[in-house]
Amino acid sequence: MDDVLARLGEVLEARKGAEAGSSYVASLYAKGEDAILKKIGEEATETVMAAKDGDPERLVHEIADLWFHTLVLLAHRGLGPEVVAAELERRFGLSGLTEKANRDS
Numbered sequence: 001m002d003d004v005l006a007r008l009g010e011v012l013e014a015r016k017g018a019e020a021g022s023s024y025v026a027s028l029y030a031k032g033e034d035a036i037l038k039k040i041g042e043e044a045t046e047t048v049m050a051a052k053d054g055d056p057e058r059l060v061h062e063i064a065d066l067w068f069h070t071l072v073l074l075a076h077r078g079l080g081p082e083v084v085a086a087e088l089e090r091r092f093g094l095s096g097l098t099e100k101a102n103r104d105s
């Protein structure tokens with residue numbers, strides 16, 4: 001899983017050098033950050049609607065769209081998926097320590 005996110009992050013970084021209109025991501029960068037934020041808002045709404053709808057395939061599709069557009073935002077800000085992975089890992093480590101402390105007390 002880390003690998004596909006890392007490879008996608010590299011493609012998103014490389015698209016910064018692409019001509020506007022040459023690809024979906026290049027076009028989104030050219031429209032500016034507000035356009036990326038708008039897509040994130042739309043995909044978040046579509047995720048909620050898919051969850052209410054109850055179709056698991058549609059839910060996975062919409063969450064993939066949501067993750068994808070958040071990765072585009074990160075890349076636009078000069079960041080890669082590894083920064084979010086590191087933050088989640090840090091939290092997981094903290095919660096692991098808390099659980100261990102509770103067990104040991």
Ligand SMILES: N=c1c2ncn([C@@H]3O[C@H](COP(=O)(O)OP(=O)(O)OP(=O)(O)O)[C@@H](O)[C@H]3O)c2ncn1[C@@H]1O[C@H](COP(=O)(O)O)[C@@H](O)[C@H]1O
Nearest residue numbers: 008011012015022023024025026027039042064065068069
């Ligand atoms: N993973 C994705 C990906 N997920 C979703 N999307 C696009 O995100 C958009 C989702 O928007 P919507 O659901 O609103 O669908 P839509 O109505 O077609 O989109 P809009 O016209 O409203 O923008 C669609 O156009 C999808 O094609 C993606 N576009 C690209 N990628 C990956 O990003 C890489 C770079 O993409 P390109 O720059 O297009 O080569 C590719 O190799 C892919 O791996």
